Amino acid sequence: MHLEEPAVRVELSRVRFPKVCPVCGAPASILSRITLSSSGSNYLNRAWDPRYTARSRIRQNFPQPKLRVLPIYVCEDHHYTDDGVDRYKTCCFIVDGFAMAFLFFGLMFLGDSFYRGRPIPFWSIAFSALFAFSMFLTWIAFRPNALQRAVQIVGFDPDIQNILLVFKDKSYREAVMKDNPMTTELVSWIVKPGS
Numbered sequence: 001m002h003l004e005e006p007a008v009r010v011e012l013s014r015v016r017f018p019k020v021c022p023v024c025g026a027p028a029s030i031l032s033r034i035t036l037s038s039s040g041s042n043y044l045n046r047a048w049d050p051r052y053t054a055r056s057r058i059r060q061n062f063p064q065p066k067l068r069v070l071p072i073y074v075c076e077d078h079h080y081t082d083d084g085v086d087r088y089k090t091c092c093f094i095v096d097g098f099a100m101a102f103l104f105f106g107l108m109f110l111g112d113s114f115y116r117g118r119p120i121p122f123w124s125i126a127f128s129a130l131f132a133f134s135m136f137l138t139w140i141a142f143r144p145n146a147l148q149r150a151v152q153i154v155g156f157d158p159d160i161q162n163i164l165l166v167f168k169d170k171s172y173r174e175a176v177m178k179d180n181p182m183t184t185e186l187v188s189w190i191v192k193p194g195s
Contacts (some may be wrong), residue, residue: 004168005156005166005167006165006166006173006186006187006188007154007164007165007186007188008103008164008165008166008167008176008184008185008186008187009162009164009185009186010011010158010163010165010176010184011161011162011183011184011189012036012050012065012070012081012156012162012163014070014086014160014182014183015018015176015180015183016179016180017071017072017073017160017176017179018073018172018176018179019076019173020073020172020175021071021073021075021077022074022147022150022152022167022168022169022172023074023075023078023146023147023149023168024075024078024149025169025171025172026075026077027075027103028073028074028075029073029075029076029088030073030074030075030076030079031071031072031073032071032072032074032079032147033069033070033072034069034070034147034148034153035068035069035070035073036068036069036114036152036153036156036160036163062106063172064100068160068162069181070151070153070163072147072151074147077163078147080145080146080147084128086157087090088141089141089142092134092137092138092142092178093138095134095137096134096135096138097174098146099127099131099133099134099135100131102127102130102131103127103128103130103131104128105123105127106123106124106125106126106131109121109122109123109124110124110188120153125171149168150167150168150169151165151166151167151168152165152166152168153165154166172193
């Protein structure tokens with residue numbers, strides 16, 4: 001697969017990122033992180049993952065997912081912590097379920113009104129608006145944060161020794177290449193599994 005923007009292949013254990021924010025280009029002093037996982041399944045809540053607890057991992061003999069952390073310096077404005085994100089996403093799913101049920105009833109009221117030749121009921125409009133609002137909040141909850149949009153991971157090897165990164169800011173990409181001349185290289189195409 002040919003990439004529109006060249007990716008940078010970095011050796012994860014040796015790469016050092018410049019003290020410049022990849023989002024806005026300002027001087028950066030706070031260390032943030034992007035977590036990489038080679039496991040096939042991603043669960044919304046860690047408690048739902050059978051591999052999360054040590055007891056179930058030993059009893060069911062699940063392999064432990066390979067995790068790596070990509071430490072990147074960011075400015076104060078773009079520092080992001082994922083504390084409470086699992087709880088917020090779970091709440092979004094619950095609200096979306098209720099909103100879908102209300103939308104279903106709203107559509108039933110709407111169909112009944114059309115069949116009987118009555119005006120559109122207020123409840124149908126209100127339930128549709130509630131559903132649209134809950135979908136908007138879910139989109140906000142699940143979209144990548146500013147750091148993940150500025151530094152995109154497009155691939156990695158099975159052992160997560162080398163990863164491919166695409167940077168939104170070309171000057172930041174050049175700074176990464178300059179600071180890591182022996183452990184980085186530009187890649188313009190990748191081979192997807194099964195191709």
